[in-house]
Amino acid sequence: MxxxxxxxxxxxxxxxxxxxxxxxxxxxxxxxxxxxxxxxxxxxxxxxxxxxxxxxxxxxxxxxxxxxxxxxxxxxxxxxxLTDEGPSVERELALVKVAGTGERRIEALRLADIFKAKVVDATLTSFVFELTGTTAEVDDFVGLMAQLGLVEASRTGVVAMSKGATGF
Structure with a gap:
């Protein structure tokens, strides 16, 4: 086996x-x-x-x-x-640049709102979104933006800690 x-x-x-x-x-x-x-x-x-x-x-x-x-x-x-020691909280930060105009631009803003991504830079042809969430949530957001005009993504990697009053 x-x-x-x-x-x-x-x-x-x-x-x-x-x-x-x-x-x-x-x-x-x-x-x-x-x-x-x-x-x-x-x-x-x-x-x-x-x-x-x-x-x-x-x-x-x-x-x-x-x-x-x-x-x-x-x-x-x-x-x-942290995986073995019980419940923990994990988060990742991403900056995601998406280019587009017209309907693609509107759809990118709509999806960003659903994912609670914040617009940190905007031009007439692109946005940079800031998103914090689990790795799966960031993966999902980047995957959807890839269909709408993803230019680049930068991710911090996972930060995590156990839940509750104990720690290092």
Missing amino acids: EEKIEKHTIAVLVDNEPGVLARVIGLFSGRGYNIESLTVAEVNNADHLSRITLVTSGTRMVVEQIKAQLDRLVPVHKVHD
């Missing part, structure tokens, strides 16, 4: 210092693991800590290996598999 491939969102608390991200990425590339989404930002200025949120896929065994190897890296303080 073949093992099922699972998608996992992993949050990693690390020292905010040069080379840490390269070590994390090196762990993945050196073992042939894929990173589907990656975001990094400083979350504690006083202690110089950054949070890396990454989405990866693999069998249960591969995901457990990834977490164990991340936990052994020197600048890593904590590793949380």
Whole structure:
């Protein structure tokens, strides 16, 4: 029986210092693991800590290996598999540029309203929309805009945290 491939969102608390991200990425590339989404930002200025949120896929065994190897890296303080640890909130930000006039322009605005996307730039021939939502919602919006004149899209990747009062 073949093992099922699972998608996992992993949050990693690390020292905010040069080379840490390269070590994390090196762990993945050196073992042939894929990173589907990656975001990094400083979350504690006083202690110089950054949070890396990454989405990866693999069998249960591969995901457990990834977490164990991340936990052994020197600048890593904590590793949380948000997928396994219970309910969590995930969001992604996207900027989506759509060109069009006439009916296509009206339809793009109508769909943006449905998705609660905000117009952050407009010209006579294009819009730039800002959208925050789940990865699936962003995928759906970009897919619909592709039919109406998508010029380009820029996405932040997933940011996530567990629900409730507990955290890092």
